Amino acid sequence: MALLINESGHGRRSGCHFLSGPQRPAGEGLVAHPVRGGEGLIEAEAVGLQHEIGGGQQRRRFARLARQGDVGAIALLAVAKPQLLAVATQRPGQHGELVGPLRRADPGGLGAAEPAGFIERYGERRAVLALDGGHQAGGGERIRFAEEGQRQVEIGGGHRLTRPGQLVAPGDEIGCQRLGGQGKEEFGHSGEHASLMQTGWPILGQPLHPVSPADIRSRWPARLWQNRRRFTTCNKKVQIPLSSLPIVSVLPALFAAIDNHTSVILQAPPGAGKSTLLPLELVRQNRLPGRIIMLEPRRLAARNIAGFLARQLGEKVGERIGLRVRGESRTSAATRLEIVTEGVLTRMLQQDPELTGVSLVIFDEFHERSLHADTALAFAIESQQGLRDDLKLLVMSATLDGMALEILLPEAPVVRSEGRGFPIDYHYRPANRQQWLEPQVGAVVLEALAAHAGSLLVFLPGQGEIERLAQWLEGRLPDEVTLAPLYGRLDMAAQQAAIEPAPAGRRKLVLTTNVAETSLTIEGISVVVDSGLERRASFDIKSGVTRLETRPIAKASATQRAGRAGRLGPGVCYRLWSSEVQERLAEQSPPDILTQELTGLLLDAAQWGAKVEELPLLDMPPAAAVASAQRLLVSLGAMKPEGEQQLTPAGRAMAAFGTHPRLARMLLRARELEAEGLTGIVADAAFLVALLEEDLRGSERLSVLFHRRQGALRQSAARWFERLGTRPASAQGQWLGLLCALAWPDRIGKLRSGSRYQLSGGVSCDLVEGHPCQGQGALIAIEMGQNERGSRIFIAEPIELDELVRQLPELVSERQWFDWDEREERVRAERQQVLGELVLSQRPLTDLSDEQKGRCLLQGIRRKGLHVLPWDDASEGLLARLRCARDWLPDEGWPAMDEASLLADLEQWLLPAVSGMTRLEQLKKLDMSDILRQSLPWPLPKRLDEALPGHFTAPTGSRVRIRYQLGQAPVIPVRIQEMFGQAATPCVADGRVALVVELLSPAQRPLQITADLAAFWAGSYELVKKEMKGRYPRHYWPDNPLEAMPTRVTKKKMGM
Structure with missing residues (x-):
């Protein structure tokens, strides 16, 4: 035809x-x-x-x-x-x-x-x-x-x-x-x-x-x-x-690898066809007996790919090509390939670890290293090794640089494909990072529109920059250009409109974030303008706040972005940085598992039945981040406090909800409270979770956002009504503060001064300027951020603490509090009613034990430092000897004696001596040398005196104190006449460390410092003798000091 x-x-x-x-x-x-x-x-x-x-x-x-x-x-x-x-x-x-x-x-x-x-x-x-x-x-x-x-x-x-x-x-x-x-x-x-x-x-x-x-x-x-x-x-x-497509050339080798191995790694650059032709051919050829699951990192990409593949088969999504993302599932008995997003695959594995009926799991765009992708791969590997030796895994990545996939999957063959070979013309337009970004990007956009035909794709850090650039471009664009934003918070219709081709007779200018870096073909794009920046989440363990950081992209991201211009033909890429900066960019961005909050990972792992450190992960998460996540799960009632990362019954129920543990706890507890008589709290919870799963922005009261968005949340809320087993109902919003307290028990804030709040988690933070909650006595901080000045609250809801305590008594506990009163320099003890670290009420505690008093005193010592203890020359010398012994005799088990270690271990070595004391002035009677010796395990006190004695015995019998100092040789100051006849330099630490001899004049002034006595007697002594003999004629200055008698007295007393 x-x-x-x-x-x-x-x-x-x-x-x-x-x-x-x-x-x-x-x-x-x-x-x-x-x-x-x-x-x-x-x-x-x-x-x-x-x-x-x-x-x-x-x-x-x-x-x-x-x-x-x-x-x-x-x-x-x-x-x-x-x-x-x-x-x-x-x-x-x-x-x-x-x-x-x-x-x-x-x-x-x-x-x-x-x-x-x-x-x-x-x-x-x-x-x-x-x-x-x-x-x-x-x-x-x-x-x-x-x-x-x-x-x-x-x-x-x-x-x-x-x-x-x-x-x-x-x-x-x-x-x-x-x-x-x-x-x-x-x-x-x-x-x-x-x-x-x-x-x-x-x-x-x-x-x-x-x-x-x-x-x-x-x-x-x-x-x-x-x-x-x-x-x-x-x-x-x-x-x-x-x-x-380039992937065609490696399909025979790839299919052979899939046929003959349980795990395969495919490296294929952007545009090779790994996300389109490969799964399409697997379906067409019906190579596998079961279904294929393909994991995509983003919902937009998953929908786009599913629709594209279905069209190639002349079908609709839901037939041979299925789709399952959050809040949407289109599959049927005929489905052979199911495209899912990351959280969906993790839940599928949790519900059916064998993945019954599945033959192959494909991990697309694995180089992005999202937390869900790492978790799902770990679970799939364990399923393959322990339950399904016939389950096949295909990990697809644009690059393998910096990844240990070949170590994690040692038997997996690596198949490499070339990318699409369309050339890209690069133009570098360095931006001034000290000035506003949008006008600089806008100028390059207008330059590109004038110089090139076709549509443009502009990469920016986030939604704020997109909105500001769109405003800046208003009235400056040619008439035939249609401006289309594209970012995660847009509704699906707007996102789909952005990736469709421009209408006849028009060009398109798409302003996007890194959502368009991979797995997404935007119609008609031949020019890319790249700001070189991205916004990534980073969890601060100390404050417990996840902050969004704007930072330079890595080389891998720069390559991905530029590839959008050359996806379907020769393209052009404008970069707002220099070619020199390009060479200095990091090769890869750090994986999420090293930078993000890990509460969800810990909950998933515990539900899977493993500790995080036992999972086959490419990178092990930081121990401090794991500990922080564990503390939060314990506070939410999801995990047992013993430290074994085991879920409670409530934790198992929370894991089944498939949302963040904070929100799952809110839903679970709301159902219980509704049964206890708090009418309407389940409806409020369902709508509130639907709202909180969105990317909330701005500074506002939560209740205002809740009522403003309620109509648009009905479909999302219906999912939570179904999970809770209740019929949908209207939400009144009367329980918002209580519900947020359930989800964020560590973010209940009490006003301290101005706009500063003390949170129940122990940190302090400020409301952003002009916030509607300004001046409220107490609030819940829902959305927080961080900058160089500290933590800030963006979305909050006022609460009444008394009412909260009445309705949720489980949040409140009683403790005995002992502390050091800095002003009065004495122990202070109270019985406190607390909500986390917030003190709701207190009363004096008088019946303290001696040990409790001593522990409080130790807190004062920690705050002031070790100098408040009564050190003297003897105890300071002993401390120096102990520090040197640990350095010079490292295999003998000497305890750490640096100041930080001593302060950390006060309870072990000092508590017995200060038990019963309540004031600093009582410390004066302590014998620090005796305390230090008592802290040493047997036989180290005796060994110390043998190997590092406190004194050196001179040939005259005099005991000379040895000055020890960590990092330097020990020194003995001794008069020169007392060392006559001493050829060998004395040593300590079993002969490993020579003493430095400071030879003194009869007036106790230094004449010579040496670590080699024999060389001194044979050389420099003659010069010293000539000078000193006339100055000190009453003292003995022999011609041959090695054969002379050592002495402490003058020549007259020697009978000379």
Whole structure:
């Protein structure tokens, strides 16, 4: 089948019959038509001029190319002259297929806006076209498909095809629907399906071949190509075969790997076809006995891919291609490939660890390293190893750099595919990061629009920047440009509108975040403008707040973003940084498991029956983040406090809800409170969870957002009513504060001063300026952020603490509190009623034990430091010896004696000595040397005196104190006369450390410092003797000091 030009709009040539529509003025309503070819479709950019092909010679040229099966020529004719389309087939040696002259009842017929494709080839088979549903056959008009010797199918006048616009292969079924009239039916009845028999004839004797943008450009006359900017106001869409994708070349090796191994790794750059052609071929070839689950990181990408693959099969989503995302499930018994988002796969594994009926799990875009993807892969590996040795895993990634996949899956073969080879022209426009981003990006956008045809994709950090740039561009864009935002919070209709092609005669400017980096093809994009920034969540363990940080992207992200411009043809990328900065970018962004809050991971792991550290994860999460998540789960009542990461019955119930543990706790407890008489609290909880699962922004009271959004939340809330087993009801919003306290027991705040609140979790934070909750005595902090000045509250709800305590007594506890009164420098003790770290009431506690008093005193010592203890020369020397012993004799178990360790271990070494004390002045009577020795385990006190003695005995018998200091050699200060006859330098630490000898004059002033006595006697001594002999003539200065008698007295007392 080919498209031909019929100059007169009538007639027949070579057994071909033509379809011609009513004539229109040149250029009016001209649109691009999709052309189908190969075994599937992708969309490519091709220039389509809203211009008539002039002259019969040109027409005949394109007609000749079309007869040869040239898809590029067919596309051009469809673009340039849609009112003169013809469909022709030729079967040499057989009678021709008759397609009678058809009239169109409206502009939606053949050759107008949506003809749904002209050519389809199924391998070596050929297909015929099911005409557009906009056509209604009149009396005497017919479409007949016949094969010699086979039954004839004729759809007569007054019938409409029930699958209009669909290309059908030989042997497929096509339905007809009676519209009235006297049409002839030779096969079947109204509403029944007619089966198209095998045709098998060649199309004009020529095979079809794929088309590229370069092919299409070469078909245009040079004059029209040079003037294309004058005529082009949008990118015309041409469809080219999926069979041209790079992934095709590795499919045999990949399928062999899947057949012969349980785990396979596929590395394929953007545009290779790993998310489209690969799963499509797995379904078409029916290679696996069970279903295929493909994991996508984002809902938008999952929906887009599911719809695309279903269209390739001529079906709707829910048939062979299924979709399951949060709040939406479209599957059936016929589903062979189910595309899911990450949280969905984790819940599937939790509910059925064997994944019954599933043959293959595909992890797409694994290089993004989301927390859910890491978790789901770990669970799938454990399922494969322990329950399903026949379960196959395919991990697909654009890059393997920096990942240990080959270590995690050591037996998995690695298959590598090339990317699509369209060149990208890079332009660097460094931005000044000290100035507003939006005007700088906007200037580059306007530059790109003026310099290049086609649509633009602009990457920005977040929604705020998108809105501000859109406002800046208002009134500055050319008339033919349509601006479309694209980010996660947009409703699905707006997101879908952003990824669809620009209307005829227009260009599109899409402003997006990193949501469009991967697994998403946006129609008509040939230019990318990249701000070089992204916004990522980072959990601060100390404050317990997840903050959104705006930071430079990694090289991998920069490559992904630029690839959007070269996905379907040569492209252009503008980068708002320099080429030098490009070289310095980090290779990869850190995985979520190292930077994000881990409460959900811990809950999932505990439900799975494992500790986090036992899971086969690519990266182990920080121990501090795991401990923080565990503390929160214990406070929510989901995990036992013993430290074994085991769930309570409430925790198992919370895990089944499939939402954040905080919100699950809210839902679970609301159901109990409704049964206890708090009418309406379940309805409030269902709507509130639906609201809180959205990305809340701004600074506002929660109740205001709740009532403002309630109408839009009904569908989402219905899901939670169903999970709770209750009927949907209206929400009044009277229990919002109480519900939030259940979810955030660590964020109940009490006003301290101004806008600063002390939270029950122990941290302090400020309301953002101008917040509606300003001045409230108590509130719940729901949405928080952090900057260099500390934590800030954005979304909050006022509460009455007394009422909260009355309704939720489980949040309140009583404790004995002992602390150090800094002002009075004494122990203070109270019995307190507390909500977390918030003190609701207190009264003095007088009956303290001696140990309790001592512990309180230790708190005062910790705050002030060790200098408050009564150290003297002896105790300081002993402390220095102990520190040196740990350094010089590391294998003997010496305890740490640095200040930080001593302060941390006060209870072990100092508490027995201060028990019963209540004031600092009582510390004066402590013997610190005795306390330190008492803290040493046996036999270290004796070993210390042997290896690191406190004194050195000189040859005269004098005991000289050794000065120890960590990091330096020990020193002995001794008069030179007392060392006569001492050739060897004395040592400590079993001879490992030599003493430094500080030789003194008779007046106790240093003469020489040496660590080699023998060298000193043989060398420098002679100079010292000459100088000192005249100054101290009464003292002994022998000529040969090594043979002289050591002495402590003068020559006279020596009898000399």
